[in-house]
Amino acid sequence: MRDYPGDRVDLRSDTVTQPTPPMREAMAKAAVGDDVWGDDPTVIQLENTVAGMLGKDAAVFVPSGTMSNNIAIKSQTNHGDEILTHRNSHIYLWESGAYASLAGCSISLVDGDWGQMTPAGVQQAIRKTAGSNYHFPDCKLVCAENTANVGGGSIYEQKTLDEICQVAHENDCRTHLDGARLFNAVIGSGVDPERMVRGFDTVSICLSKGLGAPVGSVLVGDLETISKSRWWRKTFGGGMRQSGILAAAGIYALENNIDRLSEDHIRASRLAEAISRMNSFSVELGAVQSNMVYVQCNEDSAKEVASRLASRGVDVSEETDSIVRAVAHLHITDEDIVRAIEAFEQSQ
Numbered sequence: 001m002r003d004y005p006g007d008r009v010d011l012r013s014d015t016v017t018q019p020t021p022p023m024r025e026a027m028a029k030a031a032v033g034d035d036v037w038g039d040d041p042t043v044i045q046l047e048n049t050v051a052g053m054l055g056k057d058a059a060v061f062v063p064s065g066t067m068s069n070n071i072a073i074k075s076q077t078n079h080g081d082e083i084l085t086h087r088n089s090h091i092y093l094w095e096s097g098a099y100a101s102l103a104g105c106s107i108s109l110v111d112g113d114w115g116q117m118t119p120a121g122v123q124q125a126i127r128k129t130a131g132s133n134y135h136f137p138d139c140k141l142v143c144a145e146n147t148a149n150v151g152g153g154s155i156y157e158q159k160t161l162d163e164i165c166q167v168a169h170e171n172d173c174r175t176h177l178d179g180a181r182l183f184n185a186v187i188g189s190g191v192d193p194e195r196m197v198r199g200f201d202t203v204s205i206c207l208s209k210g211l212g213a214p215v216g217s218v219l220v221g222d223l224e225t226i227s228k229s230r231w232w233r234k235t236f237g238g239g240m241r242q243s244g245i246l247a248a249a250g251i252y253a254l255e256n257n258i259d260r261l262s263e264d265h266i267r268a269s270r271l272a273e274a275i276s277r278m279n280s281f282s283v284e285l286g287a288v289q290s291n292m293v294y295v296q297c298n299e300d301s302a303k304e305v306a307s308r309l310a311s312r313g314v315d316v317s318e319e320t321d322s323i324v325r326a327v328a329h330l331h332i333t334d335e336d337i338v339r340a341i342e343a344f345e346q347s348q
């Protein structure tokens, strides 16, 4: 599918997807109300749908994945607590330090291959005030990410996720899953979504990444936590009015764009395999488990490679000085992958 203007192959991110004509039609037809008053029927439908899919009691629709993660943190911690996450997680790297500025939390970081934590690593990094002679903060929330974006889009083994949640709960910590690309993990692993998130107290999913909606994320959890999250959403300025127009795009995405994620995964792995055979680049093929390809540039800087690719009509994102990222999504076709492979070949 292309359905979007321009002839560039835009592999910078799956966030560049644009609403397709049938999605726009669903948005135009949406029944709306005032969601801050709680009477937008389409928002209520979206929230109930996502809560049902993930087996949780309640859900709240928010403008972004960043807000979703941070109202989850704010609702499950007190000022001065500590949260725990992977060193390369989105919550730590790319959310402006909101865990500190908005929630007043410190952060304990866990290392691990492919952006993934191990249960032992989590156990080791949990700090508790009790027994520390008042020296440690109290870790109250463990946050995992699936798929793990900076881990190459890798997907956790279910056993690892379950054990991380068990370790967290045994240590009196709540558990949050940043599932910005949860459905990529579901499609890539074949695990049922409700089963995948069973151990998590809260889960955030994004509608505006691979699922192709223009805006929006949904946070799910128990009634009390989601009720607190609604309050923090309002506090952070995320209360929206006739947001049924946006929720309709989300419902359309959930109904039509989940199964097709497998096409993105196949295209990403085709691209990864071809690039990994080129001398100037390396790809850790084992980590390519969903729609992303992190490419190590062995000879030139990421900036130079990205600019050569751009001059051939292919856009990638520069992740570090030596790594570029290419992401397959709704608007990327088989022909685009062929074009991208040629552009990488010519950019060595």
Ligand SMILES: Cc1ncc(COP(=O)(O)O)c(C=O)c1O
Pocket (backbone or CB within 6 Å): 015, 063, 064, 065, 066, 067, 069, 090, 091, 145, 149, 178, 180, 181, 206, 208, 217
């Ligand atoms: C893993 C992950 N979590 C959260 C987010 C934040 O989403 P948003 O850009 O909607 O704030 C992103 C964005 O790319 C992401 O990759």
